[in-house]
Amino acid sequence: MNTRTRMSAIVAILGLAGSLALATASADESRTTGSAAQVALTEVARAQNPTAGAAGPQDTVWIAERAGTVRVLGDDGLGEPVLDISDETTTDGERGLLGLAFDEQFAHLYVSYTDLEGTSTVDEFTVQDGAVRENTRRTVLTQEQPESNHNGGAIAFGPDGHLYIALGDGGGGGDPQGNGQKLDTLLGKLLRIDPQGGDPYAIPEDNPFAGDPDARGEIWSYGLRNPWRFSFDAASGDLFIGDVGQSDWEEIDWAPASSPGGENYGWSQMEGTHPFRGGTEPANHVPPVHEYDRTGLGCSVTGGYVYRGGAIPGLAGQYVYSDYCDGTLRTLEIEDGRVTGEHDLGVNGGEVVSFAQDGDGELYVLAIGGTVSRVDPA
């Protein structure tokens, strides 16, 4: 199987192919300052279609597998499943177990998945002594999905202690319902809720649309197409969102930790910095801090993390990301919301679908084909 055929097969497996066109070519780096950090990828485990990972209790890393299992990374790879919801999800389209997160004290585990009807679901479990208590399960939030693609699915706690949930525009291609710009739907949004503050959750009073009768109070920011992966800088608290493009532009969105929320990232009036299908740029459009086209660097951005580990000093403070179709690890240097440097780390993680960050700030690269690799110094 040649590379292109193999890539096409893999894209079909994840179901991203509908809106994607694979491209081969090389593109010049437009801005490169200094030299890239010297890194190597060390395979630390094999997983069954890993989709997400999170730092867990007692310095562990927990890995979510697409079909519905969660396993803990140990010295000899992944252990036996510590949670199994495989009879409650499917892997058609872009569905499956798509995200997991712990709260700050590792008191609760949250999982994000599509249920048997394709409905995006976030469930909560109590964690005691490092173990999931399955009889404590509670559904926190659900959102029906009109199509099987663009589910988003990433979840993470922010530095403010609230749970952020990324939801795609509902799918179908081109945002046919215009959900990205509608404030009366959770689709095409990044949400912010307090899962412990109410039943099933509370809306923080300082959310940008809390109390607005014409908007959903859960919305933190909007105008997103498929915010597949997002993260907070563990040092600064700044927010980074990798928003997968429709057909031309992959983008990374950014907001400072001091943001009051309400950012409009433009979709589906805009794709990156470009009007989409005759769209008009919203007056409050927050353009991406970085975008790239489909002429060589890939076709589906995979958002990562700002590196805050100690093993690779040359990588400190850089935002590490990749692309599902390209697999190359790349970094951005960002100052005050502006990209001041771009680097190609010269290593390839395969079909990179996700990154994970452990309690020490070290990064892991997850490829849908099954490898879990740690980013090490070369």
Ligand SMILES: [Ca+2]
């Ligand atoms: Ca955008």
